[in-house]
Amino acid sequence: MSTPYKTIMADGLWSNNVVFAQLLALCPLLAVTGTATNGLGMGLATTAVMMTTGLSVSLLRNAITPEVRIPAFVLIIATVVTLVDMAMNAWLHELYKVLGLFIPLIVTNCAILGRAESFAVKEKALPSIVDGIMMGLGFTFSLVLLGAVREILGSGTLFANASLLLGSPFSILETVIIPDYKGFLLFVLPPGGFIALGFILAGKNLLEKKLEGRAADDETPETPVAEAEAR
Amino acid sequence: MPNRSATEGGPYAHKKTSVQRTMVLVMVALVPATAYDLYLFGWPAINLFVITIASALMIEALCLVIARKPIVMFLTDGSAILTAWLLAMSLPPWAPWWIGVLGAGIAIVIGKQIFGGIGQNVFNPAMVARVALLISFPLEMTTFVAPSPLGTAGAPGFMDSLAFTFGLANSVDVVSSASVLGHVKTELSRGIPLQQALEGNYDLFAMTLGDASGSMGETSFSLILVGGLFLIIKRVISWHIPVAMLGTIAIMATLFNLINPAQYPDALFHLVSGATVLGAFFIATDLVTSPVTKRGQLLFGVGCGLLVYIIRTWTAYPEGMAFAVLLMNAMTPLIDRYIKPRVYGRTIKGDPLAPKGGS
Numbered sequence A: 001m002s003t004p005y006k007t008i009m010a011d012g013l014w015s016n017n018v019v020f021a022q023l024l025a026l027c028p029l030l031a032v033t034g035t036a037t038n039g040l041g042m043g044l045a046t047t048a049v050m051m052t053t054g055l056s057v058s059l060l061r062n063a064i065t066p067e068v069r070i071p072a073f074v075l076i077i078a079t080v081v082t083l084v085d086m087a088m089n090a091w092l093h094e095l096y097k098v099l100g101l102f103i104p105l106i107v108t109n110c111a112i113l114g115r116a117e118s119f120a121v122k123e124k125a126l127p128s129i130v131d132g133i134m135m136g137l138g139f140t141f142s143l144v145l146l147g148a149v150r151e152i153l154g155s156g157t158l159f160a161n162a163s164l165l166l167g168s169p170f171s172i173l174e175t176v177i178i179p180d181y182k183g184f185l186l187f188v189l190p191p192g193g194f195i196a197l198g199f200i201l202a203g204k205n206l207l208e209k210k211l212e213g214r215a216a217d218d219e220t221p222e223t224p225v226a227e228a229e230a231r
Numbered sequence B: 001m002p003n004r005s006a007t008e009g010g011p012y013a014h015k016k017t018s019v020q021r022t023m024v025l026v027m028v029a030l031v032p033a034t035a036y037d038l039y040l041f042g043w044p045a046i047n048l049f050v051i052t053i054a055s056a057l058m059i060e061a062l063c064l065v066i067a068r069k070p071i072v073m074f075l076t077d078g079s080a081i082l083t084a085w086l087l088a089m090s091l092p093p094w095a096p097w098w099i100g101v102l103g104a105g106i107a108i109v110i111g112k113q114i115f116g117g118i119g120q121n122v123f124n125p126a127m128v129a130r131v132a133l134l135i136s137f138p139l140e141m142t143t144f145v146a147p148s149p150l151g152t153a154g155a156p157g158f159m160d161s162l163a164f165t166f167g168l169a170n171s172v173d174v175v176s177s178a179s180v181l182g183h184v185k186t187e188l189s190r191g192i193p194l195q196q197a198l199e200g201n202y203d204l205f206a207m208t209l210g211d212a213s214g215s216m217g218e219t220s221f222s223l224i225l226v227g228g229l230f231l232i233i234k235r236v237i238s239w240h241i242p243v244a245m246l247g248t249i250a251i252m253a254t255l256f257n258l259i260n261p262a263q264y265p266d267a268l269f270h271l272v273s274g275a276t277v278l279g280a281f282f283i284a285t286d287l288v289t290s291p292v293t294k295r296g297q298l299l300f301g302v303g304c305g306l307l308v309y310i311i312r313t314w315t316a317y318p319e320g321m322a323f324a325v326l327l328m329n330a331m332t333p334l335i336d337r338y339i340k341p342r343v344y345g346r347t348i349k350g351d352p353l354a355p356k357g358g359s
Helices: A005-015 A026-032 A036-059 A066-091 A092-101 A104-108 A112-121 A125-155 A161-166 A167-173 A188-222 A224-228 B019-066 B071-075 B079-089 B095-115 B127-136 B158-165 B178-190 B193-199 B204-209 B220-231 B242-259 B265-270 B276-283 B294-314 B323-340
Strands: none
Touching: A005 A125, A005 A188, A005 B079, A026 A036, A026 A092, A026 A104, A026 A125, A026 A188, A036 A066, A036 A092, A036 A104, A036 A112, A036 A125, A036 A161, A036 B276, A092 A104, A112 A125, A125 A188, A161 A167, A167 B178, A167 B242, A188 B071, B019 B071, B019 B079, B019 B095, B019 B127, B019 B158, B071 B079, B079 B127, B079 B276, B095 B127, B178 B193, B178 B242, B204 B220, B204 B265, B220 B276, B242 B265, B242 B276, B242 B294, B265 B276, B276 B294, B276 B323, B294 B323
């Protein structure tokens, strides 16, 4: 039983995206996406956790009996999160202070347990790592996108404090989109997160509908045979 | 002339109510208070009022185009105008133009259209916009001015006020003045007894007439009351929500005033100040977002009244009408779920009624 890597990548990044398709992990999503930088930091930390837990769960999948799998997964995830938490405290201390409590709370991110349960426990080590990375990157993408929207609308900047996360060379990323902006506090607060996420989801659905329509226009008259084979 | 149609056979009657008629009646009821307050606060208030309503209409039209709905029918039902009107009445009278435009946008797009348009919204759109603005722009939303009626010496002229509203000039002299609720809150928090805080700031006669500082349309107790009674007489709203709400505020205020008169203002103060009557008659009674049954409406009104009193008395905000109404809007589906009217021929639990007497 194995899934082609292409499918794993497409699933993680777009068609089964943690946020935009599964609507999981909304708690950290709404809590930390006040700025794009925070979203990026949180996303990368979660990606590291997903990759490592994917690998561990996959390697241990034959040793863990189905009856105890949930506590075992939680134990593995908690261990990895603690490592990431300490590593960020040591090397990315400024960002760690901003993200604070939300790093330990990655443990409760249902998306991670979800991938362990639905993917890593059935697959070999390498596909599990790839799945972890792709799901994590998809999550990071959605966090950065939402963070960027909220940051531009809420405070008129983009990637503020990026140098805290990526080092001083990346301070060029820090841009002021709207000069002399007084700020629109609603979008920095959680309700703004919900509102922005709602509009992004609506936009995604619209985009997919358009793409679907175009694909149908392209394919149906020309290659009915190929389509039938693909199914 | 015999009118044979599909309706033949039953006692069908048509009470000529429509969305449009309801909206127009509410606007008629709002006219006296609005006109008096626009006169009191002069051209900047008139500018803001016009800007808010015009932008609400434009945004509504845009939403209808995007949603591919009939534009003329929904634009002329008056709901967008009324929403913007109520929003404008809850804004500080000399707020800059973008407060009105942004507020209208939030009310129409986030408050109303993304739920599916008129009749589908969970929350009162005007109050959604007011709360969003209040939380995001506390400075602009709490800068109140003292009344300077049109034509008096201190009032800015039309051109001056246009420049002022659009932020081109700050040349207009503004006599800023805290609303009575805000003033009392500040003074109480400084440990100054209530009687001293009220002295010189609280003139019952002026408050009843409306000659006080506050949001654009909330200051005139008597004119709003007249409009509210007109709506009850015209049966646009029923008495349940306003009476339950004002009654609850009055009882709470009297109770705490008896306990400690130096800390808690009396009932009359709460009834004539802030948005109490405007909220009770015009905002909480929104037909879409309040319960269907009379008993549900009583509960809704009591809830609004309690929340208004609690927010005014023990939180950081001097006025809590918008928050109270939104919180009770969120409770409305629950109230409607548990308080249902008795179905004809059945008990309140839904069992068939036992036939009475003989036969």
